[in-house]
Amino acid sequence: MSLSIRQALTEDIHHLTGIDAVARNDERRREQLAQAIRARECWIACKANDAAAPLGYGCLDRSFFGEYFIPLVVVSDASRRTGVGRQLMTHLERVASAQKVFTSTNTSNLPMRQLLAQLGYQHSGTIENLDPGDPELVFVKFMR
Numbered sequence: 001m002s003l004s005i006r007q008a009l010t011e012d013i014h015h016l017t018g019i020d021a022v023a024r025n026d027e028r029r030r031e032q033l034a035q036a037i038r039a040r041e042c043w044i045a046c047k048a049n050d051a052a053a054p055l056g057y058g059c060l061d062r063s064f065f066g067e068y069f070i071p072l073v074v075v076s077d078a079s080r081r082t083g084v085g086r087q088l089m090t091h092l093e094r095v096a097s098a099q100k101v102f103t104s105t106n107t108s109n110l111p112m113r114q115l116l117a118q119l120g121y122q123h124s125g126t127i128e129n130l131d132p133g134d135p136e137l138v139f140v141k142f143m144r
């Protein structure tokens with residue numbers, strides 16, 4: 001699918017909440033998203049011919065020991081498995097323009113783990129005790 005990826009604006013928050021089931025139900029996620037938009041750390045993917053209707057979003061910050069870190073990438077249910085997540089991740093890697101980029105996901109999140117494997121991320125540690133019974137796996141990608 002041909003996508004355009006741009007920085008999210010304050011007025012995009014309603015669309016992003018609409019495609020992110022967690023944000024719809026979790027005030028903390030909505031605040032995280034709003035904060036990322038204010039900090040210009042959130043990018044959205046839209047169809048190339050419809051820049052107003054996001055299909056997904058991703059965030060990039062330096063919250064992980066000062067390293068580039070992708071804390072969130074979310075694709076609408078209807079647009080999954082069409083390459084949106086892959087294109088968002090690749091865009092964030094380009095924006096970081098760093099030697100390495102980190103991200104993390106729950107052990108149970110097989111779609112994200114598969115996406116990371118496809119993009120060349122390697123396991124870089126495990127954090128216990130965030131979600132009970134579902135350790136957080138940290139990944140890193142070394143850029144060439």
Ligand SMILES: CC(C)(COP(=O)(O)OP(=O)(O)OC[C@H]1O[C@@H](n2cnc3c(N)ncnc32)[C@H](O)[C@@H]1OP(=O)(O)O)[C@@H](O)C(=O)NCCC(=O)NCCS
Pocket residue numbers: 071072073074075076079080081082083084085086087104105109110111112114115116118
């Ligand atoms: C994880 C997520 C972002 C993937 O986005 P996506 O746009 O569907 O992913 P893509 O279409 O770019 O898929 C790229 C590759 O990832 C893997 N993948 C993605 N979804 C998968 C699934 N459900 N099962 C297995 N592999 C999957 C595949 O290797 C896929 O390549 P292929 O389609 O050529 O086989 C999406 O499922 C999502 O938004 N999940 C909810 C939010 C979340 O958990 N985010 C991650 C932690 S913040």
